[in-house]
Amino acid sequence: MSDDKITLEIDGRVCTAAPGEMIIAVADREGIVIPRFCYHEKLSIAANCRMCLVEAEQGGRPFPKPIPACATPVGEGMKVLTRSKKALDAQRGTMEFLLINHPLDCPICDQGGECELQDVSMGYGEDVSRFSERKRVVKDEDLGPLIATEMTRCIHCTRCVRFGAEVAGLRELGATGRGEDMRIGTFVGQSMAHELSGNIIDLCPVGALTSKPYRFTARAWELTSDEGIAPHDGVGSNLQLHIRGGQVMRVHPRDNEAVNECWISDRDRFSYEGLNSPERLKAPMLKRDGEWQEVDWQEALHAAVDLLKAPGPDQLGVLVSPSATLEEQFLLQRLVRALGSDHIDTRLRQLDFSAAAADPRLPWLGVPIAELEQQQAALLIGSDIRQEQPLLAHRLRKAALSGATIALLNPYEVDLNHRSIQLRSAPQALDRDLRALLKLLGRPPVAGPIAEPDERHQRIADALTRAGQAGKGLVLLGALAENAPVYGLVRALAAEVAAAAGCQLGCLAPAANSVGSWCAGSLPHRLPGGAAPARPGLDARAMLTDPRQGYLLWGLEPDRDLADPILAMSALRAAKQVVACTAFRSPALDAVADVLLPISAFAETAGTFVNTEARWQRFQGAVPPPGDSRPGWKVLRVLGTMMELPGFAQNSAREVHDELASQCRDLTPDNQLRGSMPATDLSSATPQGAELFRLGNVPIYATDPLVRRASALQRTPLAEQLAVSLHPEDAAALGLADGQLARVVQVATNGECIEVNAPVVIDDRIAVGCARIPAGVEGSGELGPIMGPVQISKAGD
Amino acid sequence: MSFRNTPLAVIHDVDKETLLTPELRAEIDKHVAKYPPEWKQSAVMPALTLVQDHNGGWLSRELMDQVAAYLDMPETAVYEVATFYAMYDLEPVGRHKVCVCNSVSCMLGGAEELMHHIEKKYNVAPGGTTADGKLTFKEFECLGACRHAPAVMVDKAYHECVTPEAIDKIIDDLD
Ligand code: SF4
Ligand code: FES
Ligand code: FES
Numbered sequence: 001m002s003d004d005k006i007t008l009e010i011d012g013r014v015c016t017a018a019p020g021e022m023i024i025a026v027a028d029r030e031g032i033v034i035p036r037f038c039y040h041e042k043l044s045i046a047a048n049c050r051m052c053l054v055e056a057e058q059g060g061r062p063f064p065k066p067i068p069a070c071a072t073p074v075g076e077g078m079k080v081l082t083r084s085k086k087a088l089d090a091q092r093g094t095m096e097f098l099l100i101n102h103p104l105d106c107p108i109c110d111q112g113g114e115c116e117l118q119d120v121s122m123g124y125g126e127d128v129s130r131f132s133e134r135k136r137v138v139k140d141e142d143l144g145p146l147i148a149t150e151m152t153r154c155i156h157c158t159r160c161v162r163f164g165a166e167v168a169g170l171r172e173l174g175a176t177g178r179g180e181d182m183r184i185g186t187f188v189g190q191s192m193a194h195e196l197s198g199n200i201i202d203l204c205p206v207g208a209l210t211s212k213p214y215r216f217t218a219r220a221w222e223l224t225s226d227e228g229i230a231p232h233d234g235v236g237s238n239l240q241l242h243i244r245g246g247q248v249m250r251v252h253p254r255d256n257e258a259v260n261e262c263w264i265s266d267r268d269r270f271s272y273e274g275l276n277s278p279e280r281l282k283a284p285m286l287k288r289d290g291e292w293q294e295v296d297w298q299e300a301l302h303a304a305v306d307l308l309k310a311p312g313p314d315q316l317g318v319l320v321s322p323s324a325t326l327e328e329q330f331l332l333q334r335l336v337r338a339l340g341s342d343h344i345d346t347r348l349r350q351l352d353f354s355a356a357a358a359d360p361r362l363p364w365l366g367v368p369i370a371e372l373e374q375q376q377a378a379l380l381i382g383s384d385i386r387q388e389q390p391l392l393a394h395r396l397r398k399a400a401l402s403g404a405t406i407a408l409l410n411p412y413e414v415d416l417n418h419r420s421i422q423l424r425s426a427p428q429a430l431d432r433d434l435r436a437l438l439k440l441l442g443r444p445p446v447a448g449p450i451a452e453p454d455e456r457h458q459r460i461a462d463a464l465t466r467a468g469q470a471g472k473g474l475v476l477l478g479a480l481a482e483n484a485p486v487y488g489l490v491r492a493l494a495a496e497v498a499a500a501a502g503c504q505l506g507c508l509a510p511a512a513n514s515v516g517s518w519c520a521g522s523l524p525h526r527l528p529g530g531a532a533p534a535r536p537g538l539d540a541r542a543m544l545t546d547p548r549q550g551y552l553l554w555g556l557e558p559d560r561d562l563a564d565p566i567l568a569m570s571a572l573r574a575a576k577q578v579v580a581c582t583a584f585r586s587p588a589l590d591a592v593a594d595v596l597l598p599i600s601a602f603a604e605t606a607g608t609f610v611n612t613e614a615r616w617q618r619f620q621g622a623v624p625p626p627g628d629s630r631p632g633w634k635v636l637r638v639l640g641t642m643m644e645l646p647g648f649a650q651n652s653a654r655e656v657h658d659e660l661a662s663q664c665r666d667l668t669p670d671n672q673l674r675g676s677m678p679a680t681d682l683s684s685a686t687p688q689g690a691e692l693f694r695l696g697n698v699p700i701y702a703t704d705p706l707v708r709r710a711s712a713l714q715r716t717p718l719a720e721q722l723a724v725s726l727h728p729e730d731a732a733a734l735g736l737a738d739g740q741l742a743r744v745v746q747v748a749t750n751g752e753c754i755e756v757n758a759p760v761v762i763d764d765r766i767a768v769g770c771a772r773i774p775a776g777v778e779g780s781g782e783l784g785p786i787m788g789p790v791q792i793s794k795a796g797d
Numbered sequence: 798m799s800f801r802n803t804p805l806a807v808i809h810d811v812d813k814e815t816l817l818t819p820e821l822r823a824e825i826d827k828h829v830a831k832y833p834p835e836w837k838q839s840a841v842m843p844a845l846t847l848v849q850d851h852n853g854g855w856l857s858r859e860l861m862d863q864v865a866a867y868l869d870m871p872e873t874a875v876y877e878v879a880t881f882y883a884m885y886d887l888e889p890v891g892r893h894k895v896c897v898c899n900s901v902s903c904m905l906g907g908a909e910e911l912m913h914h915i916e917k918k919y920n921v922a923p924g925g926t927t928a929d930g931k932l933t934f935k936e937f938e939c940l941g942a943c944r945h946a947p948a949v950m951v952d953k954a955y956h957e958c959v960t961p962e963a964i965d966k967i968i969d970d971l972d
Contacts, residue, residue, distance in 0.1 A: 165804070169805065171872075173873065176873075186873065187872075
């Protein structure tokens with residue numbers, strides 16, 4: 001290796017570099033500061049701001065002019081001077097030009113105090129401007145509810161434009177016009193509609209693009225900063241929380257190459273707004289004679305203890321949000337098991353548990369996140385990945401751009417910003433395409449219906465085989481598969497496909513701590529550390545189809561977060577005791593609970609999330625929970641102690657973590673399925689006669705109670721409303737036109753029949769025979785199973 | 798703008814056979830053929846020129862969008878090109894374009910006088926179109942004919958060392 005290293009000198013310091021590296025990258029590594037605006041290590045080189053000019057010589061011959069450090073590759077024996085008179089003069093000159101048109105509005109600019117332009121002009125700018133002509137003014141565009149613009153401040157570094165083309169894969173912003181008239185904008189004035197759009201706020205070196213929700217609420221120097229972990233998807237993006245007066249004022253990414261690089265999704269960036277929702281539960285509440293009353297903790301806890309003890313060992317069901325911290329999940333399972341049952345689950349939207357016995361020990365992504373981009377082929381089964389894990393979609397996009405084959409098998413064609421092969425099948429028929437793939441991969445046929453293999457199947461099989469031989473192939477299962485009524489079968493077939501092609505099998509964790517549940521034992525068939533209990537308890541679905549007398553709900557809304565809202569609500573309504581621990585009030589909780597205990601939400605408690613690559617990430621509480629609400633683990637500790645149960649004496653979240661960690665020492669990620677191919681009975685899942693199949697996706701901003709209350713996100717174009725999306729053929733057969741109101745009739749698992757009206761969207765990306773009706777959104781709580789047969793007709797007929 | 802990868806291609810959800818006209822598509826295809834497939838966006842300038850000529854000298858947003866769709870480009874990237882170059886007009890124009898160079902050699906050689914003359918005589922400001930729709934009068938950056946300043950481009954023809962009298966003659970000769 002040593003001979004393809006280059007030695008050069010920067011400001012007298014001897015540095016080594018790889019051939020082709022730019023001077024600025026080497027200087028950054030050495031901690032030598034070179035000012036810059038347009039350069040960004042994750043973006044292509046534009047070299048248009050000229051702020052990074054340095055003096056250099058090569059082979060004893062000086063370059064005639066200062067050279068841009070961001071666009072000049074290093075050479076052997078090069079000498080670079082970043083602070084010589086010539087370099088500084090050039091930098092000062094550039095600065096003067098950049099400031100010609102930049103307004104002097106720092107006092108009213110949100111970027112003030114954390115502005116790259118401000119900082120650099122402090123170092124290189126002059127006090128007095130020699131420019132006495134008029135400055136240009138640029139009209140602003142409305143880029144939607146997330147990003148505020150002040151385009152007069154733009155210095156045309158084009159970072160935001162390059163981000164769109166290179167990272168987001170969607171060119172919304174462009175540089176139109178020329179010279180004095182050049183401006184950055186969409187030209188046609190549309191809202192940004194991309195799940196990573198907020199990153200341009202961080203990229204913009206000036207105050208041209210700032211955060212709209214945060215705008216004018218605080219100054220950079222008033223904020224303190226704390227580390228956090230994102231609470232939504234299985235990526236577990238590392239965050240920097242900016243805090244003032246005990247409130248999260250905004251959220252920024254924290255660099256972690258292995259997890260989120262330097263990006264975060266808009267969901268992770270703006271969901272903090274939900275913390276201040278008017279629905280925040282700030283005091284314990286007790287239902288007395290059907291009336292809600294605020295009570296003190298003492299009273300509420302006593303009531304909760306009585307309610308939890310009343311149902312008796314087998315009659316208590318515990319439903320836990322998969323974004324609950326590891327500590328909370330650990331204590332919850334301890335509580336329910338100490339009370340004598342194993343009825344606890346976090347897989348709230350899953351319908352098919354028939355293959356639970358085959359569940360792997362610790363389902364995970366199959367490869368580290370950072371290795372996604374090195375895959376040569378990936379087959380995603382049942383995943384709208386841009387909505388589910390935006391940053392994993394970004395990694396796969398990188399793989400696709402460097403030539404990988406990305407294939408998807410989904411009930412609807414998903415929007416991707418790279419080349420892909422998309423197969424489309426109704427959720428209950430996903431298995432057919434997998435059998436077709438197996439056939440092409442030369443496996444003996446697996447009993448059951450099979451799709452006619454076509455050229456796309458062949459391309460996928462070939463790509464997977466090739467990638468498998470190189471050890472760089474993946475078969476991934478997403479949320480649409482996990483929530484499908486044939487999950488057990490699909491997963492088993494997916495494992496077969498992976499094995500036949502020599503690829504890894506992986507699971508895309510839908511929530512921040514889905515993987516954590518397998519460690520903490522907050523599942524009916526897993527104890528902490530991954531062992532199986534003597535007899536598994538009831539899973540999330542069985543607890544409702546076979547109703548319990550009492551329930552404990554943790555961090556969820558029963559009408560939005562459960563697979564079958566109608567079933568859930570009727571079981572909960574009929575239950576005698578319902579204790580809900582929640583950060584938010586909601587009509588559904590009000591209707592079913594007997595006591596509401598206010599617990600911490602994101603950023604308000606110490607805890608741990610285990611992300612999709614099984615990485616444990618601890619965090620501290622950054623702000624106090626509002627009002628009388630308390631960190632969840634503390635509430636559980638007190639409940640446990642009051643019930644005189646063993647193992648609730650921890651003094652800190654750290655202690656809870658350490659106790660669990662010691663039990664998980666031998667628990668390594670493992671996707672190996674146990675047992676043989678499950679014989680799933682599909683009859684109840686197959687539409688009869690004129691029925692269609694409801695395909696319930698969980699839209700990006702509907703995943704959990706916090707994001708559903710983040711008001712700016714809810715106003716973006718990506719926030720889906722309740723609607724029935726149909727393939728044009730189905731719509732025509734039903735006589736429905738786009739925008740018309742449809743009547744949706746669904747039969748819940750308990751036989752209850754339910755009817756809802758929703759507007760029709762005609763979309764030829766939906767598989768024929770399917771009606772896409774999202775779950776988790778307003779109004780979806782009136783419906784039955786997230787996936788299953790549904791009758792659609794014209795409303796009013 | 799330099800991008801790390803080949804330029805972002807966007808497959809638009811339209812049937813290309815419905816875009817522009819068959820003749821225009823055939824003409825554009827000749828330019829597309831000059832570049833490697835992943836660089837077919839390079840044909841955007843001749844494509845815009847063809848479409849503009851076909852549309853009476855200007856480009857509407859719909860037409861730019863169609864060019865974007867035809868060349869698998871993001872719309873924004875087409876707007877960038879169309880707004881950068883002075884030879885594209887994004888609003889309806891007169892039957893002829895009179896483009897007077899405003900750059901340094903021509904300025905010194907009398908372009909200013911020439912422009913005042915046109916402005917007064919034909920009652921049209923730079924960037925505007927005469928009331929009879931005959932001319933659109935444009936200021937251009939250096940036309941690259943500096944040694945015979947001032948230079949004027951009328952439609953596609955260059956005229957050099959143009960005096961006010963000469964420009965009147967040229968304009969008179971237009972239909
Ligand atoms: S808006 Fe900001 S990031 Fe975009 S070009 Fe202007 S200064 Fe650069
Ligand atoms: S940082 Fe080098 S030219 Fe902008
Ligand atoms: S300055 Fe007019 S043609 Fe060059």
